[in-house]
Amino acid sequence: MIESEGRTRFHDVAAPVEGNGEVRIAVRHVGLCGSDLNTYRGLNPLVQLPRIPGHEIGGEIIATGAGVPPDFAAGKRVIVMPYTHCGYCASCRKGRTNACRYNRTLGVQQDGGLAEEIVLPAGKLIINDTLAPRHLALVEPLSVGFHAVRRGRVNAGERVVVLGCGMIGMGALIAAVARGAEVIAVDMSAEKLALARRFGATHVIDASARDVVAEVSALTGDDGADIAIEAVGLPATFTQCIALAGYSGRVVYVGYSKAPVTYDTQLFNLKELDIMGSRNATIDDFRAVIAWLEGIGDEADALISRIIPFEEAEDALPFWDGNRDSLKVVVAR
Known part of the structure; x- marks a missing residue:
């Protein structure tokens, strides 16, 4: 107890x-x-x-x-x-x-x-x-991550960024790979990024050493992600998802922030994003x-x-x- x-x-x-x-x-x-x-x-x-x-x-x-x-x-x-x-x-x-x-x-x-x-x-x-x-x-x-992928309507050939490679993020990664998506996994742990590769991530980004938005832009030919999945629960990663998602992209929040999140909402409209929560x-x-x-x-x-x-x-x-x-x-x- x-x-x-x-x-x-x-x-x-x-x-x-x-x-x-x-x-x-x-x-x-x-x-x-x-x-x-x-x-x-x-x-x-x-x-x-x-x-x-x-x-x-x-x-x-x-x-x-x-x-x-x-x-x-x-x-x-x-x-x-x-x-x-x-x-x-x-x-x-x-x-x-x-x-x-x-x-x-x-x-x-x-x-x-x-x-x-x-x-x-x-x-x-x-x-x-x-x-x-x-x-x-x-x-x-793992089911919680699978549900986030289902909420995001991930399809074969799409590019999916998963922020956070804890167990829920790993579930999202695994489910997206199973659907034929190309997954970019982001975390600050070398051990978790190694596991992300083992379970099918095409690319991994160490957020402690790299500019995540710039890296995703380079990997996607400046298109951004088709789907960005947040599995961390920090204000910074909540707002980062909006930057990572491409035009007409989708954002799925499966983590939840314990502190208020402040957005510049113009990208919601300019990109015409679909923004979804995912629970259980x-x-x-x-x-x-x-x-x-x-x-x-x-x-x-x-x-x-x-x-x-x-x-x-x-x-x-x-x-x-x-x-x-x-x-x-x-x-x-």
Whole structure:
């Protein structure tokens, strides 16, 4: 549990009991997200402490409540969709439940999965016995990047700039490459840029050493990007996307800035940009990621920087805070 800024501790909590339509899960793997790290650092305005973090969850079914379909049998492995939806807000009525106005994500607006057991509705679980158990925790963060690419309507042959090669940015990169796009990956970490190349980026730019806008202009013959995807969450990268996108281009914001962003809006009009937000992911995004992971097998291990035993979970967020080049830290039990 994150007790307060910079402080994590084990706590005893009441054992969860499955109710009607619910499934009790033994949590086996939990990936730590940037939102968890921001909570630990006191920078997540969506979280009230204390909070059990963790929404990138792979587990095993222990028991089921009444009304749960028989497919959800004890011993089956599952991937968790960690979002809620109300069913009646404007987004839900439009079928876009991933953007529910009243969503409560595990580990953010409610306690998450960094625990021995958790109880969830059966409808929030995807049964999967084909992926390696450790890879189940990769599905949710990659799905968020896949969703951003779907929001951006990326097509084969288009040039896509991805700002930020953390796990969500990597998901966007992978999804864009899978659609046949040419991807320019931007980050300040040599390790993450090397992984970006490994997973299909055509070009990489070290933002700590190069003028990103000038480099993208040179690589695109001064056309700019067809799609610029922001996966960092800083005011500077929010505004940089507008400069990187070419005329009649598209911008997708999947990161969110914790500080106000000031724009010179003339380029919105001059370029006639499509500017889109992207939130969470849908079941179709999860399924697309699962298929991709099943196709690459153990190659997905390259996306995991470190696996930390559950008994040492108190040290997981402090470790990541001190090793920011790590792409994905996973707690395993």
